[in-house]
Structures are given as C-alpha cells and as structure tokens.
Amino acid sequence: MPRPIQATIHTGALRHNLARMRRAAPDARVWGVVKANAYGHGIERVFDGLRAADGFGLLDLQEAQRMRDLGWRGPILLLEGVFEPRDLELCSRLNLWHTVHCDEQIDMLATHKTHQPHRVFLKMNSGMNRLGFPPQRYRAAWTRLDALPQVDEISLMTHFSDADGPAGVARQLRVFNETTRDLPGERTLANSAASLRFGADPAVRVDWIRPGIAVYGSAPDFPDHDIAHWDLQPTMTLAARIIGVQQLAPGDTVGYGSSFRADAAMRIGVVACGYADGYPRHCSTGTPVLVEGVRTRIVGRVSMDMLTVDLTPVPQAGFGSEVTLWGRAVNGAVLAIDEAARSGGTVGYELMCALAQRVPVVTD
Ligand SMILES: *Cc1c(COP(=O)(O)O)cnc(C)c1O
Numbered sequence: 001m002p003r004p005i006q007a008t009i010h011t012g013a014l015r016h017n018l019a020r021m022r023r024a025a026p027d028a029r030v031w032g033v034v035k036a037n038a039y040g041h042g043i044e045r046v047f048d049g050l051r052a053a054d055g056f057g058l059l060d061l062q063e064a065q066r067m068r069d070l071g072w073r074g075p076i077l078l079l080e081g082v083f084e085p086r087d088l089e090l091c092s093r094l095n096l097w098h099t100v101h102c103d104e105q106i107d108m109l110a111t112h113k114t115h116q117p118h119r120v121f122l123k124m125n126s127g128m129n130r131l132g133f134p135p136q137r138y139r140a141a142w143t144r145l146d147a148l149p150q151v152d153e154i155s156l157m158t159h160f161s162d163a164d165g166p167a168g169v170a171r172q173l174r175v176f177n178e179t180t181r182d183l184p185g186e187r188t189l190a191n192s193a194a195s196l197r198f199g200a201d202p203a204v205r206v207d208w209i210r211p212g213i214a215v216y217g218s219a220p221d222f223p224d225h226d227i228a229h230w231d232l233q234p235t236m237t238l239a240a241r242i243i244g245v246q247q248l249a250p251g252d253t254v255g256y257g258s259s260f261r262a263d264a265a266m267r268i269g270v271v272a273c274g275y276a277d278g279y280p281r282h283c284s285t286g287t288p289v290l291v292e293g294v295r296t297r298i299v300g301r302v303s304m305d306m307l308t309v310d311l312t313p314v315p316q317a318g319f320g321s322e323v324t325l326w327g328r329a330v331n332g333a334v335l336a337i338d339e340a341a342r343s344g345g346t347v348g349y350e351l352m353c354a355l356a357q358r359v360p361v362v363t364d
Pocket residue numbers: 033035079159190191192193210211212213214220
C-alpha cells in the first residue's frame with residue numbers, strides 16, 4: 001500500500017467556481033488563469049473543469065504548449081509576455097496572445113519575422129510597480145506597437161495591487177482610464193478579488209476578467225470574507241490517514257522541540273503528512289484540520305513526513321482514520337484552504353501551489 005496521503009482535484013467544483021466568476025462579471029469574457037501548473041492543481045487535471053472559459057492565462061510557454069496539446073484552440077494569453085526573441089516564434093506557431101510590458105519586448109517584436117501578425121496586450125503600470133509602462137510612457141508604447149506590421153490588434157491591460165484590501169481599485173482605475181481614454185482596443189483589468197468585489201462596476205469588469213485564485217476555491221479577501229460568502233467550492237482536497245496514536249498524560253510533550261505540552265490527559269493521532277508533502281511547517285499548534293470530518297487542531301510542530309492532531313473531539317478516531325488538511329471530507333465537511341494558510345501566516349495560493357511532487361493526485 002502506498003503511503004496514505006492523497007490530493008483530489010474536484011472537477012465539478014472548478015466548473016462551479018468558473019460559472020460563479022462569470023456571474024460576478026456579467027457580459028465580460030473570462031480568462032481562466034492556469035499559471036503555475038494551474039495553481040498546483042495540474043493543467044491536464046483542471047482542463048475538463050475549465051473548458052467553458054473563453055481563454056486561458058499563463059506565463060510559461062511550455063504550459064501554453066500543454067494547453068494546445070490538450071486540444072484547446074481558443075485564446076491563450078502569456079501574462080508576462082515573452083522572455084527572449086525566439087519565444088515569439090512559438091507565439092506565432094501556437095497562436096498565443098502576449099502581454100507587452102516593456103520596451104525590450106517591443107524591440108523583439110520589431111525584428112520578429114512572421115506571416116501572422118500578433119495580438120498583444122499592452123500593460124500599464126498603474127501603480128503596482130511590477131510590470132508595465134508607466135502612464136506617461138504608455139501612449140508612446142501604444143503608438144510604437146501600432147506602427148509595427150508584426151502587430152495587428154492591441155488590447156489594454158493593467159493589474160491591481162489592492163483589489164483584496166481596503167484601498168480597493170479606485171486610484172489605479174482612474175489612472176488607467178485617464179491614460180487610455182480615447183485609445184481603441186479591448187481591455188482587461190480584474191483579477192479574482194477585483195471581479196468579486198468590484199465586478200458589478202462595468203468600468204472594472206470591462207471586456208475580459210482574469211480570475212485565478214477564486215476559480216481554485218480560495219477567497220481572495222479572506223478573512224474578511226470566506227469561500228461560503230462568495231459561493232466558491234474547494235477544488236483541491238489534501239487528505240491523509242492516521243498511522244499511529246499516542247495517549248498523553250498531563251505534562252507530556254509532542255514532537256520536535258517539545259513545543260506542545262498536554263495540560264490534561266489526551267489522545268493524539270499521528271498523520272502521514274508533513275512539510276515534504278507541501279504542508280507548511282509554520283502550521284503548528286492550533287491550525288485547524290478535520291478528522292473523520294470533525295474539526296480539530298494540530299498539536300506540536302509539523303515535521304517532514306508527519307504531523308500530530310488532537311483527537312479529543314473525535315474519540316472514535318484511530319489508526320486509519322481520514323484526516324483532511326484542506327478541502328472536503330468524506331462526510332461533506334469543508335475546511336477551506338484559506339484557514340490552514342492563515343494559521344501558517346500565508347495565503348491559500350501558496351499552499352495549493354506548493355503541493356509536493358510525492359503526493360499522488362486523483363481527480364473526481
Ligand atoms: C495571477 C494573475 C491573475 C490572477 O490573479 P488571482 O488573484 O489569482 O485572481 C490575473 N492577472 C495577472 C496578470 C496575473 O498574473
């Protein structure tokens with residue numbers, strides 16, 4: 001028997017969440033963002049659940065190739081554009097749309113030999129200061145692209161830094177709209193947080209939205225709102241089994257560093273999941289887990305191959321019992337990945353992306 005740990009990708013939940021994001025931005029088209037191997041889920045595993053998307057956004061040319069190998073003929077957008085001139089040949093061959101965020105990428109296009117002109121998304125740095133042309137140089141970049149025979153359609157794009165927080169999108173939206181006012185072309189602005197929180201505003205949802213994390217069943221603004229609030233479903237369950245049980249007496253300690261000390265007699269379960277499976281080591285005492293679908297907590301430190309859980313609320317549990325680290329238990333109970341992430345001082349994104357290679361994955 002293989003070590004009892006497994007991840008499950010829920011196709012129906014992917015379908016549900018994608019439909020949910022469509023409702024958040026009525027009349028916009030939806031890029032399903034599948035970068036980072038579909039946020040750790042596996043591009044091949046999510047494709048069936050997301051095939052109703054209007055296009056797919058990703059970063060890696062190999063991932064674009066994998067989408068084409070799956071038979072996807074619709075739009076694919078390279079969210080960071082190309083990295084070197086020969087990437088443009090693959091863009092031509094695979095018919096990829098690509099972001100243009102800097103002068104070097106325009107230089108590459110200007111010397112690219114192609115029979116098929118490219119569709120590009122010109123990215124503005126409207127305040128996040130990661131990728132994009134600053135507003136005062138944006139129109140010059142547009143004019144330069146517009147003059148290139150290698151380019152046939154220019155769409156307009158920016159990315160919000162605070163769509164999930166109190167600052168919101170107003171300031172960046174104003175900068176973007178003022179700069180692009182009379183420029184033609186389709187627009188795309190909103191990630192998951194902007195789509196859910198501000199998608200009712202036609203100026204935010206515009207032509208295309210670009211949801212990632214919400215499609216994967218994580219609330220972008222947790223803990224202000226959780227997945228139940230946004231009507232999102234977990235798309236990844238990480239489950240393992242109890243492989244040992246210990247009875248603790250008052251004063252006994254657990255695990256490396258003896259960081260947890262029992263103040264009363266208690267039973268703990270030893271679970272076949274550790275940081276080498278992608279479960280964060282920072283999720284120590286107090287992090288919620290489900291045992292046989294009942295909510296309890298981790299006690300002590302997470303080690304490489306094991307972690308330990310408090311069995312007090314589940315006295316019937318023992319060797320072989322199901323432990324849900326995040327996702328959905330067999331009895332239907334849900335533990336959002338956001339809750340585990342928060343206990344470890346991080347976000348759902350990081351946990352799902354970090355699922356380790358050694359964990360077997362199935363789809364349902
Ligand atoms: C990752 C990414 C998204 C998706 O963001 P989420 O917060 O996961 O919805 C959208 N746009 C760009 C440019 C991205 O890189």
